[in-house]
Amino acid sequence: MFEIVIGLEVHAQLNTKTKIFCSCPTSFNEHQNSNTCPTCLALPGALPVLNKEAVNKAMMFGHAVNATINEKSIFNRKNYFYPDNPKAYQISQFDVAIVEDGELMIDFEDGSSKRVGITRAHLEEDAGKNTHEANHSKVDLNRCGTPLLEIVSEPDMRSAEEAVLYLKKLHSIVRYLDISDANMQEGSFRCDVNISIRPEGQEEFGTRVEVKNMNSFKFINQAINYEVNRQIEAYEDGVYEQEVVQETRLFNTDTGETRSMRGKEESADYRYFPDPDLLPLIVTKADIEKAGNIPELPDEKKQRYIDELGIRAYDATVICADKAVANYFDEVLECGVSAKNAVNYLTNELNGLLNKEGLTIHESPIDAQKLGAIIKNLEDDTINGKGAKKLLEFLMGEQTEVDAAIEKLGLKQVSDDGAILAIIDEVLSNNEDKVEEYKGGKEKLFGFFVGQVMKASRGSANPAKVNELLREKLG
Amino acid sequence: MEIDIEKLEKLSNLKVQNKEEIAHQLQDILEYVENLGELDTDAIESTFSTLEGGTPVREDVPVHSGVAQDVLKQAPNAQDDYFIVPNIIE
Numbered sequence: 187m188f189e190i191v192i193g194l195e196v197h198a199q200l201n202t203k204t205k206i207f208c209s210c211p212t213s214f215n216e217h218q219n220s221n222t223c224p225t226c227l228a229l230p231g232a233l234p235v236l237n238k239e240a241v242n243k244a245m246m247f248g249h250a251v252n253a254t255i256n257e258k259s260i261f262n263r264k265n266y267f268y269p270d271n272p273k274a275y276q277i278s279q280f281d282v283a284i285v286e287d288g289e290l291m292i293d294f295e296d297g298s299s300k301r302v303g304i305t306r307a308h309l310e311e312d313a314g315k316n317t318h319e320a321n322h323s324k325v326d327l328n329r330c331g332t333p334l335l336e337i338v339s340e341p342d343m344r345s346a347e348e349a350v351l352y353l354k355k356l357h358s359i360v361r362y363l364d365i366s367d368a369n370m371q372e373g374s375f376r377c378d379v380n381i382s383i384r385p386e387g388q389e390e391f392g393t394r395v396e397v398k399n400m401n402s403f404k405f406i407n408q409a410i411n412y413e414v415n416r417q418i419e420a421y422e423d424g425v426y427e428q429e430v431v432q433e434t435r436l437f438n439t440d441t442g443e444t445r446s447m448r449g450k451e452e453s454a455d456y457r458y459f460p461d462p463d464l465l466p467l468i469v470t471k472a473d474i475e476k477a478g479n480i481p482e483l484p485d486e487k488k489q490r491y492i493d494e495l496g497i498r499a500y501d502a503t504v505i506c507a508d509k510a511v512a513n514y515f516d517e518v519l520e521c522g523v524s525a526k527n528a529v530n531y532l533t534n535e536l537n538g539l540l541n542k543e544g545l546t547i548h549e550s551p552i553d554a555q556k557l558g559a560i561i562k563n564l565e566d567d568t569i570n571g572k573g574a575k576k577l578l579e580f581l582m583g584e585q586t587e588v589d590a591a592i593e594k595l596g597l598k599q600v601s602d603d604g605a606i607l608a609i610i611d612e613v614l615s616n617n618e619d620k621v622e623e624y625k626g627g628k629e630k631l632f633g634f635f636v637g638q639v640m641k642a643s644r645g646s647a648n649p650a651k652v653n654e655l656l657r658e659k660l661g
Numbered sequence: 662m663e664i665d666i667e668k669l670e671k672l673s674n675l676k677v678q679n680k681e682e683i684a685h686q687l688q689d690i691l692e693y694v695e696n697l698g699e700l701d702t703d704a705i706e707s708t709f710s711t712l713e714g715g716t717p718v719r720e721d722v723p724v725h726s727g728v729a730q731d732v733l734k735q736a737p738n739a740q741d742d743y744f745i746v747p748n749i750i751e
């Protein structure tokens with residue numbers, strides 16, 4: 187049997203207004219090369235000046251993962267030639283990172299959790315973007331110099347599942363802190379995965395393979411499983427030494443396979459040295475303490491929901507995983523509805539409808555106020571559960587006020603005794619034979635009567651009232 | 662220390678004409694600074710700069726430099742406001 191060992195390097199773009207070493211805006215989707223200046227274009231004589239806010243966001247992250255924040259850290263030059271990087275080096279913290287020795291907890295569905303160590307998180311700059319055409323490449327340097335926080339985990343994960351749980355937790359922390367948009371499609375949260383195997387019981391690690399530039403949880407999961415199988419097969423076939431070498435591989439999203447980039451990175455020799463243009467980054471104890479003023483984190487919020495609202499741990503995890511969902515939930519609660527109904531209508535009913543349409547909570551046609559109003563109408567017996575579901579489905583496709591929609595769909599439930607009794611009388615007189623059977627002891631028929639009354643009222647009768655009045659009538 | 666001039670050419674993206682002479686000069690420079698290795702620095706914290714203090718920081722306020730058009734005009738090759746470079750084989 188083999189043990190799988192996984193470590194992750196995540197690059198999170200920090201959502202500062204300007205780049206890390208110049209005042210160019212970091213705005214996304216701008217005209218090519220419009221967000222550039224002498225510094226990020228590497229014109230001779232232009233010097234880097236560090237963005238205070240990037241430092242602050244890195245320190246906030248340090249606090250969130252219980253890490254050490256170094257009062258002194260170092261910017262190095264990492265030298266390489268590539269057209270996305272006009273300086274021919276990337277400025278990155280190599281000798282001493284601003285954040286070291288952190289941790290986070292990952293939560294399993296069965297309620298258990300596991301600690302994953304964070305080796306370090308360091309500041310660096312992003313590169314530009316190349317587009318490759320038939321006989322030349324086009325370079326856009328708008329992204330060049332965008333601040334990145336590279337977060338390096340310990341090799342603590344033992345399965346693809348754990349790796350994805352770690353990434354999701356990290357993603358959620360970064361979003362709660364609001365230090366990064368962490369949009370995987372737009373590439374503001376990307377990940378390199380280090381994977382190795384070793385026979386169970388073996389102390390030393392196997393040969394580590396790095397799969398670069400992953401930007402979806404699904405693909406990361408696939409890539410890990412593929413790579414683990416490849417390495418185990420090589421081991422079992424006795425060709426581990428030849429087939430599994432320390433290298434960078436790329437994941438092909440079409441075939442689900444990883445392939446070697448061998449040769450291209452072979453001469454990687456970055457010759458790191460302290461950047462002579464930048465003195466050490468020095469932060470005071472007061473700076474560090476000030477950056478510790480961070481918003482409520484997903485784990486804290488989850489615990490508060492469990493303790494104060496009595497929500498089940500699993501439901502709380504689901505709601506808190508995404509800050510936008512948690513905010514939505516808070517807004518629904520502010521409408522004065524019960525936590526139980528808010529959880530159910532958000533995580534089951536609305537979520538189901540959104541998934542069907544492939545929409546996120548941001549894109550939901552039903553905002554928190556509307557969902558709150560629907561639940562309110564349910565709780566004060568204006569509509570029943572069936573009506574609430576019909577109402578939700580209707581409002582997914584129609585921008586109408588909740589009250590108007592209830593009116594339009596005729597969902598107002600009849601709670602008036604007289605009206606319900608009239609329907610009951612009609613149903614009972616149409617089913618005299620069944621009434622006889624019921625009175626003769628066939629009590630199961632009670633459900634049949636309830637169903638007939640509900641049907642006759644076209645679903646608008648208050649079911650509790652129908653039950654109560656039927657019992658009185660049938661004796 | 663052996664000077665691998667081919668590797669240095671690759672790393673620096675420079676072509677060296679008189680390889681032997683350059684290798685010899687580099688060798689001399691390395692020998693000249695080699696005696697620094699004799700110093701016992703075990704008890705001393707690494708020095709990353711000979712200057713005092715930390716790097717200055719600036720506020721996070723965007724400024725449009727407006728140099729892009731001038732720079733693109735000076736570029737060896739530009740099109741549609743992209744810099745054009747020889748094909749990068751992926």
Ligand SMILES: [Zn+2]
Nearest residue numbers: 208210223226
């Ligand atoms: Zn710039």
